[in-house]
Amino acid sequence: MSNPGEANLTPITSVRQLVEYVAEGCKPEARFRIGTEHEKFGFRRADNLPPPYEPDGIKAVLEAHAARGWEPIRDRGNIIGAERDGASLSLEPGGQFELSGGLMPDLHAAKRELDAHLEEARAVGDALGIGWAPLGFHPTALRDAMPWMPKSRYAIMRRYMPTKGGLGLDMMLRTCTVQVNLDFSSEADMVEKLRVSLALQPVATALFANSPFTEGKPNGFQSYRAHVWTDTDPDRTGIPAVAFDLGFGFERYVEWLLDVPMYFVLRDGHYHDVAGASFRDFMAGKLSHETGGATPTLGDFADHMTTVFTEVRLKRFLEMRGADAGSPAMLQALPAFWVGLLYDRAALAAASALVRGSECQDYQGLRQTVPRQGLNAPWCEGTVRDLAREVLAIARDGLIARDKGEEAYLVPLEEIVAGGPTQAEAWLARFHHEWQGDVTRIFHEAEI
Numbered sequence: 487m488s489n490p491g492e493a494n495l496t497p498i499t500s501v502r503q504l505v506e507y508v509a510e511g512c513k514p515e516a517r518f519r520i521g522t523e524h525e526k527f528g529f530r531r532a533d534n535l536p537p538p539y540e541p542d543g544i545k546a547v548l549e550a551h552a553a554r555g556w557e558p559i560r561d562r563g564n565i566i567g568a569e570r571d572g573a574s575l576s577l578e579p580g581g582q583f584e585l586s587g588g589l590m591p592d593l594h595a596a597k598r599e600l601d602a603h604l605e606e607a608r609a610v611g612d613a614l615g616i617g618w619a620p621l622g623f624h625p626t627a628l629r630d631a632m633p634w635m636p637k638s639r640y641a642i643m644r645r646y647m648p649t650k651g652g653l654g655l656d657m658m659l660r661t662c663t664v665q666v667n668l669d670f671s672s673e674a675d676m677v678e679k680l681r682v683s684l685a686l687q688p689v690a691t692a693l694f695a696n697s698p699f700t701e702g703k704p705n706g707f708q709s710y711r712a713h714v715w716t717d718t719d720p721d722r723t724g725i726p727a728v729a730f731d732l733g734f735g736f737e738r739y740v741e742w743l744l745d746v747p748m749y750f751v752l753r754d755g756h757y758h759d760v761a762g763a764s765f766r767d768f769m770a771g772k773l774s775h776e777t778g779g780a781t782p783t784l785g786d787f788a789d790h791m792t793t794v795f796t797e798v799r800l801k802r803f804l805e806m807r808g809a810d811a812g813s814p815a816m817l818q819a820l821p822a823f824w825v826g827l828l829y830d831r832a833a834l835a836a837a838s839a840l841v842r843g844s845e846c847q848d849y850q851g852l853r854q855t856v857p858r859q860g861l862n863a864p865w866c867e868g869t870v871r872d873l874a875r876e877v878l879a880i881a882r883d884g885l886i887a888r889d890k891g892e893e894a895y896l897v898p899l900e901e902i903v904a905g906g907p908t909q910a911e912a913w914l915a916r917f918h919h920e921w922q923g924d925v926t927r928i929f930h931e932a933e934i
Contacts, residue, residue: 494785498769504740504787511802512672519589520596520825521667521803524817525582526620526934528611534626534929536581537616538633539564544581550610551575562755564636573599579640580632580659583607583618593825593885593892597818604814604934619932620817622697622711622810624660625925632659638757642750646761650719657718661711662811664694666821667803668828673735678838679804679828684725685841687797687808688852689877690823692861692870693899694809694816696909702925704917708860708910711810715795716854722746723795725853730846739800744769749793751777751786765790797853804828812909814934815898822895825888826881833884840876860908875903 498504528537528544537543548565552558556568556575567576572588585603590596607618624632634640640658647654670676695708707713715723728734728742744766750757751768758777760768767773769782780786791801799805806824811817827837841849852870855863861871878899885893902908907915913928921927 494783494788496784498782498784498787501737501740501744501769503784504744505737507784507787508740508800508802509673509736511670512676513669515671518669518671518829519591520593520821521589522587522596522600522665522817522821523584523667524600524620524664525578525584525662525811526607526618527624527662528581528583528616529619529929531615531617534926536624536627536632537614539581539635542614543616543633544577544583544635546614547583547610547616548575548577550613551606554606554610561637566635566637573603577635577637578658578662579635579637579644580624581635582662592888592890593818593822593895594890596821597895600814600818608934617929617933619929620662620664620696620811620813620934621928621932622662622695622709622812623656623700623705623714625697625699625928626702627660628701629656629659634659639750639752642757642759642761645759646749647719649762650721651717653714653717654719657714661697661714663711663807664809664811664817664820665805665807666824667805668824669803676736676800676804677729677734678834680729680798680800682834682837682841683798683804683806683824683828684729684796685844685846685849686827686837686877687725687806688849688856688863689870689874690806690808690820691810691853692856692863693823693874693902693908694812694820695857695860695911696810696812696816696913698910698914699917699925699928704914707858708908709810709857711857712808712853713857716857718795722793723797725797725846725850727846727850743791743794746790746794748790750789751780752789753778753780810909813898813932815895816909818895819898822885822892823878823881823899825892826884826896827877828884830884830887832887833880836880836883837877840880860910861902871903874899878903 539545551568556570558565559567574586576584587599691709691712697710745764747762748760760773760776797808809820863870865873882893
């Protein structure tokens, strides 16, 4: 498989060309699809430690999948992923194992894909003595104890991250998420969906909170993963205010993106380190020395788009990024939540009306309080749980309107807004009672 940055060698001739490239993501509603991504920590069942790349670790996991019909993806000879039938397996820096699913027509198809992947991952893991725990933050391992995967781009990020925030390496090594990728039909549709999903991303963070432990102890957070993102890299994270500016659209987004610092330029399998320089400088020919004379291509721009880590990422689709990984039921609830809100016109209008009364800054502030307080974070005259209850009712109506029976996947979230514990709260209760302070019990109980 070719490297992604070298897949589209079309030279960039203007900013307008980039705007049109992003706008090509527009598609009619009949062609809307659902793409889910979810990560999980591997652990050796013998001692609960994270498995290395090799021996008998993540490399062996990928090779076993390749033996089952997945096509290997390699980086300098090392297997670092695999692809099959429009889906791909990949590695996060600390060996977190990820499925980037295919494009599914509905949530039932997404559920079948999830079930098949988990069954295969279990079979491969069983043969190697490796279990899989989908949690938002690694509950026991020290940062320095986490392995590093041999993906070339990670070396650049490993050097650069500590210059921008205190927890960037923790983000790379010790976090896991679940995401869903959704479509838009026009520029106006993109803007409305982006604004709604950016504003409500803290609600998703609270509902899916699943990272209350760090290095064997409670950390005081519901979602420590979400907290980590607040101290990773302010140039490329958070809720960007530009999305709420009057006149925002594809062009304004591209102009903003051109000034986000780059990480690398990929040529002939080699990653040139340009971390800190802007794509605008690259287009102006100012990085010729650092890149061996490379001229910008659409593949470079596509790569650059993947290095922006806002709470919702706009590429040629929208990627929801605010949730901790969790149980299989919660992995399926995440796409159900967002499909219900964004894929029905009436639901989208209701969600838009709900958030329109508050300025962007209110939601940016909520992003700071939710990681620690979760659904108990104050909101208006109540709490985020009250807001989540309203949002979930809209999502349910949106799924019912699709008339596919998909609303059943919201049940775990409805139990939470009705007063049940979040995943984080349930783990903390077990820590203080049944586990008697032994966090390692979480691996067995969270194992998929």
